[in-house]
Amino acid sequence: MKRTKITDLFNPELIGKEVCVMGWVRTRRGNKHVQFIALNDGSTVKNVQIVFDMAQFTDDQLKPITTGSSIKVDGVLVESMGKGQSVEVQAKSLEIFGTADPESYPLQKKGHTLEFLREKAHLRPRTNTFGAILRVRSALAFAIHKFFQERGFFYLNTPLITGSDCEGAGAMFQVTTLDLNNLPKCEDGKVDYSADFFGKPTALTVSGQLEGELGATALGAIYTFGPTFRAENSNTPRHLSEFWMIEPEVAFFDIADNMDLAEDFIKYCIAYALDHCKDDIDFLAEHYDPELVERLKFVLDNEFVRLTYTEGVKILEESGHKFEFPVYWGADLQSEHERFLVEEHFKKPVILTDYPKEIKAFYMKLNEDGKTVRAMDVLFPKIGEIIGGSEREENYDKLSKRIEELDIPMKDMWWYLDTRRFGTVPHAGFGLGFERLVLFVTGMTNIRDVIPFPRTPNNAEF
Ligand code: 4AD
Numbered sequence: 001m002k003r004t005k006i007t008d009l010f011n012p013e014l015i016g017k018e019v020c021v022m023g024w025v026r027t028r029r030g031n032k033h034v035q036f037i038a039l040n041d042g043s044t045v046k047n048v049q050i051v052f053d054m055a056q057f058t059d060d061q062l063k064p065i066t067t068g069s070s071i072k073v074d075g076v077l078v079e080s081m082g083k084g085q086s087v088e089v090q091a092k093s094l095e096i097f098g099t100a101d102p103e104s105y106p107l108q109k110k111g112h113t114l115e116f117l118r119e120k121a122h123l124r125p126r127t128n129t130f131g132a133i134l135r136v137r138s139a140l141a142f143a144i145h146k147f148f149q150e151r152g153f154f155y156l157n158t159p160l161i162t163g164s165d166c167e168g169a170g171a172m173f174q175v176t177t178l179d180l181n182n183l184p185k186c187e188d189g190k191v192d193y194s195a196d197f198f199g200k201p202t203a204l205t206v207s208g209q210l211e212g213e214l215g216a217t218a219l220g221a222i223y224t225f226g227p228t229f230r231a232e233n234s235n236t237p238r239h240l241s242e243f244w245m246i247e248p249e250v251a252f253f254d255i256a257d258n259m260d261l262a263e264d265f266i267k268y269c270i271a272y273a274l275d276h277c278k279d280d281i282d283f284l285a286e287h288y289d290p291e292l293v294e295r296l297k298f299v300l301d302n303e304f305v306r307l308t309y310t311e312g313v314k315i316l317e318e319s320g321h322k323f324e325f326p327v328y329w330g331a332d333l334q335s336e337h338e339r340f341l342v343e344e345h346f347k348k349p350v351i352l353t354d355y356p357k358e359i360k361a362f363y364m365k366l367n368e369d370g371k372t373v374r375a376m377d378v379l380f381p382k383i384g385e386i387i388g389g390s391e392r393e394e395n396y397d398k399l400s401k402r403i404e405e406l407d408i409p410m411k412d413m414w415w416y417l418d419t420r421r422f423g424t425v426p427h428a429g430f431g432l433g434f435e436r437l438v439l440f441v442t443g444m445t446n447i448r449d450v451i452p453f454p455r456t457p458n459n460a461e462f
């Protein structure tokens, strides 16, 4: 008989019909007359109850079935009398695929801490919590493609191995095939990269933006969606060493267009998750974050506040609030500052624009004041910065000057500068940290819990 996924069982038309279900056992309980198994197959957060009339099964048949075992059951779907479930399967036949030794299977009882589960990241997708998070993550990934595809953006794949440093932060993972114990040296004692795989130093990308701009200034509007890597030693609940980023880039866009796109985009994704992941979001709200649904709807129902960095800093300075890091014009804002503006002052998502050029990347368009650039950061409750973007400097001379000022090796940037030499256009784009979005939508508080296998300093297990 063909298998029915548990998510498809909650369908009145199937009542009274024979079904075949397969999955992993969450619990087994009962007595010598009747036994109940709660079965989950990952298709939904809901378990289905399987009822075994022990007149038709032997104790020996059911005894090996402990938490974590995998089974197949053929039976009849009936309306359930018990509370908490609408249907159940009355078992007719049983097959055990695999048992799970209760002495060593780590996910015995419910209520493990998230910290404990991080150490069991190979099995945690089998818990209700991680099942829910991973399904929401998958739905959001689909929503992202849908949003851009429906608006005529083209999906552009940018390289993961690169010779350039987009953000200029210098926190890149080097990629090399040289023997680290026996490095070839030049006459001046430095490593001879001409002997390396690519004949020059390379690293994992921190952003696909620079290549994204090449795409946008040809196809008009593109988006990337891929992994990015940052070797910053930031051990925070919002930083990963390997994270996924979505980077739209649009020709003929200015910063106002860019802000509109960012706001529409993020609202679309949140609305999609609310529409398509109700059971999972309700589960997460119930167990972790009672205000989750309210917070998500609040973001949908409110316009993001837009103000300049200068205005934002003024509000922070005048707030009288004691911050751990000092705030003054020119300072890079910390998460505590961002969250103060969002959570305490405006009580709404905020888009902060026109940052001092010194604290932003080289490619941002310089304002007429000569001091600030057309940057935009979208700041969210509980998260802080969720999106970073800007209008780009399209003027060849100004851009070259900035590259020189910052000592970026010009010879590595020739291809980027060519977009400004040949048919340059105003353009803008931004990057959304995918895990920060998943964090917001699931109400989780640690970014390590919204990616299947997190990579952070000193952690690359699994
Ligand atoms: O602000 P960032 O560094 O901007 C860029 O990389 C630009 N090139 C984007 C663009 O304009 N195309 O990063 C963008 C977003 C941040 O707002 C944040 O959400 C996320 O990426 N992010 C991280 N997420 C998890 N772990 C980290 N270490 C992150 N660093 C940035």
Ligand code: MG
Residues within 6 Å of the ligand: 377, 385, 387, 388
């Ligand atoms: Mg940023």
